Amino acid sequence: MTARGGDVARAAALLSAGGLVAFPTETVYGLGADAAREDAVARIFEVKGRPRAHPLIVHLAPEARLDDWAIEVPELARRLAAAAWPGPLTLILRKGPRVAAATTGGADTVGLRVPAHPLAQALLRAFGGGVAAPSANRFGAVSPTTADHVVADLGGDVDYVLDGGACEVGVESTIVDLSRGRPVLLRPGGMPREAIEAIAGPLAEADARAPAAPGTLEGHYAPRAQVIAVSLDEVAAAAEAASGRVAVLAPASAFARWPGLRARAYPLPDDAAGMAHALYAALRELDAAGVDVVIAALPPAAGLGEAVGDRLRRAAGPRWPRSRESE
Ligand code: TXA
Ligand code: MG
Numbered sequence: 001m002t003a004r005g006g007d008v009a010r011a012a013a014l015l016s017a018g019g020l021v022a023f024p025t026e027t028v029y030g031l032g033a034d035a036a037r038e039d040a041v042a043r044i045f046e047v048k049g050r051p052r053a054h055p056l057i058v059h060l061a062p063e064a065r066l067d068d069w070a071i072e073v074p075e076l077a078r079r080l081a082a083a084a085w086p087g088p089l090t091l092i093l094r095k096g097p098r099v100a101a102a103t104t105g106g107a108d109t110v111g112l113r114v115p116a117h118p119l120a121q122a123l124l125r126a127f128g129g130g131v132a133a134p135s136a137n138r139f140g141a142v143s144p145t146t147a148d149h150v151v152a153d154l155g156g157d158v159d160y161v162l163d164g165g166a167c168e169v170g171v172e173s174t175i176v177d178l179s180r181g182r183p184v185l186l187r188p189g190g191m192p193r194e195a196i197e198a199i200a201g202p203l204a205e206a207d208a209r210a211p212a213a214p215g216t217l218e219g220h221y222a223p224r225a226q227v228i229a230v231s232l233d234e235v236a237a238a239a240e241a242a243s244g245r246v247a248v249l250a251p252a253s254a255f256a257r258w259p260g261l262r263a264r265a266y267p268l269p270d271d272a273a274g275m276a277h278a279l280y281a282a283l284r285e286l287d288a289a290g291v292d293v294v295i296a297a298l299p300p301a302a303g304l305g306e307a308v309g310d311r312l313r314r315a316a317g318p319r320w321p322r323s324r325e326s327e
Pocket of ligand 2: 134135143
């Protein structure tokens, strides 16, 4: 039986002893270890089955000083941190010496964020250091948004699961690279682009020079079922053409357009934030129900819709390990 509950002191003591603790954040659950300890961080990669060159995000308490974890911190990073933290924004900066080399996969940059979930903050305060944490799922799978998801994925491989209920945002943090001059959007996520651009100006798109990031490989965030991501107008035809057990994942109000739909209806909230909150649990539920094909309606790209669309497109992409970095 996996140990789980709300014991922050126990979770912090396990981190101090080099253990692995899954904990809730406002985005998804993280699989945490002491970011300053090579041996502890090595266990994350083992348990997740993640290639060691793929860097982890370091989570900090609200009181933490940016300069303890990063060097050459640009002014824009301070402004974004002041505006967005605690919250679903990860900043890529030049790595400070306190961060273990394993945490960043050997890279000279580090991803930092201050999560907004009260239990995450309590854990970070009780522990007193930085916590390196990827999403608490096996490599390539859908991120967990409840403690049950974590236990289902990682079982006894984690020393403790801090249970904080369902994650509010539901998709991972937005990642902005500030380590190479102008700000680059590496991953759309829980903080909408519009909110970041209001402070940072237009964000450049990731190009070939951007560091390899597993979350940016196709075939990530994929459930077992085949996902077909289409516009609302294409849903009916796609459902008609699909074979096997078919489900349609779409805003609740859209189903009135498809009276004769021969597929299981899985209505999501109509607003993008509601969709993000429900998305990963929906994909897991459809997998558990034995659905073969999920026809997913892509939302407009505004607000959290950009992150939802991004995850749906990736879920629809070719599966791991067929992508370029299988190792
Ligand atoms: O919301 C989130 O970000 C969640 C919660 C737990 O905080 N974490 C998360 O971690 O999604 P993970 O490891 O599943 O995804 C982190 C992404 C990866 O694509 C990783 O490559 C990228 O962040 N990343 C981390 N450090 C980086 C760095 N130094 N340079 C470029 N990308 C980095
Ligand atoms: Mg992940």
